[in-house]
Amino acid sequence: MEIINLGEKQSLLNQFVAELRDVHIQQDSLRFRRNIERIGEVMAYEISKRLHYEVREIQTPLGIAPMALPDEQLVIGTLFRAGLPFHQGFLNCFDRAGSAFVSAFRQYTDPEHLHFDVQIEYIASPRLEGKTLLLVDPMLATGHSMELAYKALLTKGEPEHIHAAAIIASQQAVDYVARMMPSECTTLWVAAIDPRLNEHAYIVPGLGDAGDLAFGEKD
Secondary structure (H helix, E strand, O other), X not given: OEEEEHHHOOOOHHHHHHHHHOOOOOOOHHHHHHXXXXXXXXXXXXXXXXXXXXXXXXXXXXXXXXXXXXOOOEEEEEEEOOHHHHXXXXXXXXXXXXXXXXXXXXXXXXXXXXXXXXEEEEEEOOOOOOOEEEEEOOEEOOOHHHHHHHHHHHHHOOOOEEEEEEEEEEHHHHHHHHHHOOHHHEEEEEEEEEOEEOOOOOEEOOOOOHHHHHHOOOO
């Protein structure tokens, strides 16, 4: 599996990620959501460079302009709930793509919230057979949610290629996804890779709970 860390390059992307991490900025939930969305737009642009293109003739008021346009059928698959602004960022660029949604959550098995299973409750997706799936989730902590979401989406057909995208990933999750996703047809895109998880399986240094910061604390 190819792993592309966009944060290793100097670009405006790093400013958006820094603002997501900054405890003094991230309390502004509107700005937090917009930064996630903007990162989705940047990553969509980078992924667009890897798509297949076909030259078409475009009629202008003064003549014909040959233009290379993407000709892959795309589906953007997103995990609730922190993934919603990330999804919108991708959709802003790939505005003709289909959309798929998966509800995944941590079901804790102990009062201290140290052990959990990832549960899939809901899936809505178009057919995926032969299409390109963009599986986007802003935080890739253990990698289990992305793996289970992918397996759930396989009930809608097997995509030809998968571009998995996360803003911040732990090294553990990167290694796990590399083992569990089909390596011959998966590309993993990240904006940052952090070294470890804490005892609650949150990424360190990470940014905290992306869902709570984007949409408010859950009960």
